[in-house]
Amino acid sequence: MALIVQKYGGTSVGSTERIRNVAKRIARFRREGHKLVIVVSAMTGETNRLIGLAKEIQANPDPRELDVVVSTGEQVTIGLLAMALKEEGVNARSYTGGQVRILTDSAFTKARILNIDEKKILADLDEGQVVIVAGFQGVDEEGNITTLGRGGSDTTGVALAAALCADECQIYTDVDGVYTTDPRVVPEARKLDKITFEEMLEMASLGSKVLQIRSVEFAGKYKVKLRVLSSFQEEGEGTLITVEEDISMEQPIISGIAFSRDEAKLTVLGVPDRPGIAYQILGPIADANLDVDMIIQNVGRDGTTDFSFTVNRPEFEKAKAVLEKVKEHIGAREVIGDRSICKVSAVGVGMRSHPGVASKMFRVLAEEGINILMISTSEIKISVVINEKYLELAVRILHKAFDLDQID
Amino acid sequence: MALIVQKYGGTSVGSTERIRNVAKRIARFRREGHKLVIVVSAMTGETNRLIGLAKEIQANPDPRELDVVVSTGEQVTIGLLAMALKEEGVNARSYTGGQVRILTDSAFTKARILNIDEKKILADLDEGQVVIVAGFQGVDEEGNITTLGRGGSDTTGVALAAALCADECQIYTDVDGVYTTDPRVVPEARKLDKITFEEMLEMASLGSKVLQIRSVEFAGKYKVKLRVLSSFQEEGEGTLITVEEDISMEQPIISGIAFSRDEAKLTVLGVPDRPGIAYQILGPIADANLDVDMIIQNVGRDGTTDFSFTVNRPEFEKAKAVLEKVKEHIGAREVIGDRSICKVSAVGVGMRSHPGVASKMFRVLAEEGINILMISTSEIKISVVINEKYLELAVRILHKAFDLDQID
Numbered sequence: 001m002a003l004i005v006q007k008y009g010g011t012s013v014g015s016t017e018r019i020r021n022v023a024k025r026i027a028r029f030r031r032e033g034h035k036l037v038i039v040v041s042a043m044t045g046e047t048n049r050l051i052g053l054a055k056e057i058q059a060n061p062d063p064r065e066l067d068v069v070v071s072t073g074e075q076v077t078i079g080l081l082a083m084a085l086k087e088e089g090v091n092a093r094s095y096t097g098g099q100v101r102i103l104t105d106s107a108f109t110k111a112r113i114l115n116i117d118e119k120k121i122l123a124d125l126d127e128g129q130v131v132i133v134a135g136f137q138g139v140d141e142e143g144n145i146t147t148l149g150r151g152g153s154d155t156t157g158v159a160l161a162a163a164l165c166a167d168e169c170q171i172y173t174d175v176d177g178v179y180t181t182d183p184r185v186v187p188e189a190r191k192l193d194k195i196t197f198e199e200m201l202e203m204a205s206l207g208s209k210v211l212q213i214r215s216v217e218f219a220g221k222y223k224v225k226l227r228v229l230s231s232f233q234e235e236g237e238g239t240l241i242t243v244e245e246d247i248s249m250e251q252p253i254i255s256g257i258a259f260s261r262d263e264a265k266l267t268v269l270g271v272p273d274r275p276g277i278a279y280q281i282l283g284p285i286a287d288a289n290l291d292v293d294m295i296i297q298n299v300g301r302d303g304t305t306d307f308s309f310t311v312n313r314p315e316f317e318k319a320k321a322v323l324e325k326v327k328e329h330i331g332a333r334e335v336i337g338d339r340s341i342c343k344v345s346a347v348g349v350g351m352r353s354h355p356g357v358a359s360k361m362f363r364v365l366a367e368e369g370i371n372i373l374m375i376s377t378s379e380i381k382i383s384v385v386i387n388e389k390y391l392e393l394a395v396r397i398l399h400k401a402f403d404l405d406q407i408d
Numbered sequence: 409m410a411l412i413v414q415k416y417g418g419t420s421v422g423s424t425e426r427i428r429n430v431a432k433r434i435a436r437f438r439r440e441g442h443k444l445v446i447v448v449s450a451m452t453g454e455t456n457r458l459i460g461l462a463k464e465i466q467a468n469p470d471p472r473e474l475d476v477v478v479s480t481g482e483q484v485t486i487g488l489l490a491m492a493l494k495e496e497g498v499n500a501r502s503y504t505g506g507q508v509r510i511l512t513d514s515a516f517t518k519a520r521i522l523n524i525d526e527k528k529i530l531a532d533l534d535e536g537q538v539v540i541v542a543g544f545q546g547v548d549e550e551g552n553i554t555t556l557g558r559g560g561s562d563t564t565g566v567a568l569a570a571a572l573c574a575d576e577c578q579i580y581t582d583v584d585g586v587y588t589t590d591p592r593v594v595p596e597a598r599k600l601d602k603i604t605f606e607e608m609l610e611m612a613s614l615g616s617k618v619l620q621i622r623s624v625e626f627a628g629k630y631k632v633k634l635r636v637l638s639s640f641q642e643e644g645e646g647t648l649i650t651v652e653e654d655i656s657m658e659q660p661i662i663s664g665i666a667f668s669r670d671e672a673k674l675t676v677l678g679v680p681d682r683p684g685i686a687y688q689i690l691g692p693i694a695d696a697n698l699d700v701d702m703i704i705q706n707v708g709r710d711g712t713t714d715f716s717f718t719v720n721r722p723e724f725e726k727a728k729a730v731l732e733k734v735k736e737h738i739g740a741r742e743v744i745g746d747r748s749i750c751k752v753s754a755v756g757v758g759m760r761s762h763p764g765v766a767s768k769m770f771r772v773l774a775e776e777g778i779n780i781l782m783i784s785t786s787e788i789k790i791s792v793v794i795n796e797k798y799l800e801l802a803v804r805i806l807h808k809a810f811d812l813d814q815i816d
Contacts, residue, residue, distance in 0.1 A: 016464035050484065056424035057491040065494075068502050069487035072480035076458065079477035083466040086473075094476050098506070099551055143507055 002167035003125070004029065007039040007135065007157030011174045012231035013077050014044035016084075022172075022231065023084035026130060030090050035125045037164060039135045039157040040081055042073025063108035067137075067147045071097070074134035074153070082132050092130040095120070097137035097145075102156065104138035104146045110289060111138060111146035112214075113155065116163040133160060151212030158215040162222035169224050170238075171211060172231035177239035178203065178210050180404040181257040185395050188405035193237070195255055196244045200226075202347040202381040203258045216241065244349055253350035253357060254402040257395050258381075260343045261388060263293070264316040265373070267308040268323060270333025280330050281307055281323070288322050290315050294343075294376045294385065304333070308374065310385065313339055341373060342391045345383040346398060358382050364401045370394055410575035411533070412437065415447040415543065415565030419582045420639035421485050422452035424492075430580075430639065431492035434538060438498050443533045445572060447543045447565040448489055450481025471516035475545075475555045479505070482542035482561070490540050500538040503528070505545035505553075510564065512546035512554045518697060519546060519554035520622075521563065524571040541568060559620030566623040570630035577632050578646075579619060580639035585647035586611065586618050588812040589665040593803050596813035600647050603663055608634075608649045610755040610789040611666045624649065661765060662756035662810040665803050666789075669750045669796065671701070672724040673781070675716040676731055678741025688738050689715055689731070696730050698723050702751075702784045702793065712741070716782065718793065721747060749781060750799045753791040754806055766790050772809045778802055 006026070013019050022040075029036055042050075050070050054061035061069075078094035085092035097104075100120065104111035124131045135153025138146050148155050154171055161169035176191060178200065183189040195203070197220035204213040210228055219226040219241065229238035271277055278297060285292055295309040311319045316339055323335045351357040361382055365372060370393065374385035386394060399405060414434070421427050430448075437444055450458075458478045462469035469477075486502035493500035505512075508528065512519035532539045543561025546554050556563050562579055569577035584599060586608065591597040603611070605628035612621040618636055627634040627649065637646035679685055686705060693700055703717040719727045724747055731743045759765040769790055773780060778801065782793035794802060807813060 016461060019465065053424060053484070053488060054491060057427065057488050058495055062491050062494050065487040065490040065502055067487075068490070068504075069484050072483045075480045075483075076461070076477050079473040079475075080461060080465050082473040082476070083462060083470050086470050087466055094473055096476075096553075099553075145504075145507075 001033040003035040005037045005157050005161040005166045005169045008172045010041040010044040012172050013040050019080050020084050023088050027088040027090050036130045038132045040077045041135050041153040046073040067108045067145050071137040071145050071147055074136050078132045078134045091128055093124055094132040096134045098139040102138035106140040110149035113159045118163045154212040154215035158218040158224050161224045170227045172229050176230035176236050177228050181395055181399050185392050186399045192239050194240045196349050198380055199255045199347050200241045203256055253354045254346050254348035256347050257398045258345045259395050262313045263310050263341050263343050264313040265310050265338045265341050267336050268332045269306050270304045271307050273303055273305040281326055284322050284326050290319050294374055296374055340388045341385050342388045343383055343385050344394045345381050347381040349380050364397055409441040411443040413445045413565050413569040413574045413577045416580045418449040418452040420580050421448050427488050428492050431496050435496040435498050444538045446540045448485045449543050449561040454481040475516045475553050479545040479553050479555055482544050486540045486542045499536055501532055502540040504542045506547040510546035514548040518557035521567045526571045562620040562623035566626040566632050569632045578635045580637050584638035584644050585636050589807050593800050594807045602648045604757050606788055607663045607755050611664055661758035661762045662754050664755050665806045667752045667803050670721045671718050671749050671751050672721045673718050673746040673749050675744050676740045677714050678712045679715050681711055681713045689734055692730050692734050698727050702782050704782055748796045749793050750796045751791055751793050752802045753789050755789040757788050772805055
């Protein structure tokens with residue numbers, strides 16, 4: 001008997017029929033004697049429908065009120081799933097984020113979880129209840145409804161698993177695990193049985209959409225055993241995301257090739273080259289709640305330098321507007337941008353002990369005539385920004401070059 | 409400058425365009441300097457959509473979970489209306505029932521308001537905010553989401569007006585006031601400028617759908633000035649619902665003819681005629697949260713009696729099932745029912761000082777050959793249950809017989 005947190009995404013609960021199927025699956029786990037906490041997303045399309053309504057009223061909806069509206073999506077699902085479980089003869093009780101109390105900061109539409117009150121949930125579990133919690137949402141200190149941003153239901157699941165000291169957090173999705181790369185781009189992509197938190201973090205941050213990045217961070221930080229599984233298949237162990245020690249010694253150098261189309265590049269040209277300039281540029285960007293990814297500052301010349309960074313493509317216009325103001329303020333020359341870029345990355349803890357991965361990656365890309373626009377490296381990943389049109393080609397040749405299509 | 413609570417029903421906020429129109433109206437009131445608390449319903453059709461989803465899962469949805477699902481309807485509207493007000497340049501902030509804290513009992517799907525915490529609202533009003541509150545919902549002591557039952561948004565509005573000592577509670581709807589009867593049945597029906605709480609209470613309880621009965625009770629009890637207005641017309645004073653002293657001396661005998669189609673009759677035949685039998689029959693009905701309207705017990709014969717009462721038609725099957733059990737328990741002979749009945753009533757505080765209203769009513773119905781199945785009277789109303797097919801005819805002839813089509 002284990003305490004398991006299961007999270008079901010929007011497609012898994014996309015219709016009342018699917019909700020009934022999820023309830024049947026949960027009922028089987030319950031009959032095995034497990035204590036279960038279930039986190040659910042809004043039914044597919046519901047969040048977009050709600051955002052659409054908001055945008056009919058305000059082009060840029062007020063963030064506090066947007067969270068009030070959007071958080072209803074998950075609230076509908078928790079109630080429906082609780083009913084479906086009762087139909088299966090399973091005791092169940094639903095909670096919104098505010099009811100649990102999942103305390104967050106007040107950054108509406110992208111709030112962070114500060115604390116979870118686990119008392120009600122533990123009491124319900126002891127009573128034999130399956131506890132159903134709305135993903136993606138919480139409340140701030142003042143009781144305002146907040147949401148964690150897109151994909152935040154994964155974070156809710158992992159945070160609950162951490163708060164409850166759960167044995168495992170299972171993320172049910174429409175794929176059966178984590179792959180070496182997207183099988184739609186490379187048909188030879190293989191499912192990984194295990195992957196380390198660090199690798200998964202890099203994969204997630206680089207656009208592998210299986211798990212939301214913050215949920216992996218959380219899981220790594222609190223040592224939550226995380227498993228990705230398909231909610232549409234009865235069998236299969238999925239992919240276990242775990243600490244490095246649990247991974248076999250025969251670690252491949254590269255575990256996967258991740259990519260992200262959703263990128264845009266901004267460059268401030270002719271920035272006065274003086275201390276503190278990076279902060280003067282990125283401070284206002286952070287204040288506008290914009291996430292910056294790669295940052296590059298070229299060596300200065302004639303007392304000025306060029307400063308580039310990438311943002312999520314949907315935030316390009318907002319970031320550009322901020323930079324136009326910054327430009328005036330700091331006396332830079334010009335702001336330019338490029339929205340037709342993408343990012344491709346090789347990820348693997350094995351590269352720590354195997355030098356030469358970067359040079360091999362650059363060589364493979366050069367052989368195909370793919371121009372590298374930006375480079376960024378960490379201990380376990382190498383990312384390049386390239387023109388969007390080369391994305392599929394780059395992923396395929398890197399997947400092959402690092403032998404990811406070989407059966408182990 | 410007054411403190412006004414305004415309530416807008418589902419059709420008034422039935423689309424984003426209508427929500428924008430409501431926001432424009434509120435903005436005008438705000439510019440006149442009034443302090444405003446706005447209560448809104450779910451957008452038309454939304455509550456039914458949500459109940460439909462629930463019924464796809466459970467034929468009889470679990471009441472606690474149904475409230476979790478259904479309460480999202482109003483939550484969407486409050487967020488959208490707050491956005492629309494911000495677009496109009498008006499400061500606004502939305503609250504769910506739980507956020508305000510509208511404390512109710514735990515009778516899910518038909519909870520009653522116990523207390524309203526007015527602190528947040530008063531603080532917001534002092535700040536110059538328009539406060540928007542989700543109608544129809546609250547939370548119980550344990551923090552479970554509750555709903556007040558259909559039409560409960562009116563009750564929310566009146567209860568807020570009482571708690572805040574508001575100068576007036578304005579109920580915006582798709583009609584421009586309270587009529588002597590339904591104009592769809594009697595084209596000569598006239599709008600009333602004023603009506604007493606007691607009359608309105610009888611009218612509402614008898615099926616005049618303008619206001620929910622509990623809201624009128626509440627308004628009468630706490631002396632809240634209540635006004636019914638159209639949200640689709642710019643002009644018009646609507647109908648003021650007020651205490652009797654505010655009504656002119658020249659009170660007509662009858663103020664209106666109310667009716668209700670939504671009725672069903674149940675009779676327990678051959679009930680042992682002993683003390684406590686009414687409680688033994690109606691106790692289980694009350695325990696099942698079924699509202700009973702008219703109750704008739706015939707004089708006993710041969711040691712047994714027949715016991716009849718009416719319920720809302722949608723609750724007929726449930727009530728019948730309860731009675732079948734009661735029948736076994738008390739040793740009655742048979743349970744019979746009739747779902748094709750309706751109720752027609754003449755209402756007016758004037759009948760207190762004018763005897764003969766009942767006999768006139770019975771005579772008028774008899775002249776048209778309409779058989780009376782049940783009779784019930786109060787100080788200010790006379791109700792008869794008749795076969796549903798005579799409803800329109802009965803209403804028309806009574807409206808005319810009591811001179812309600814005369815201009816005053």
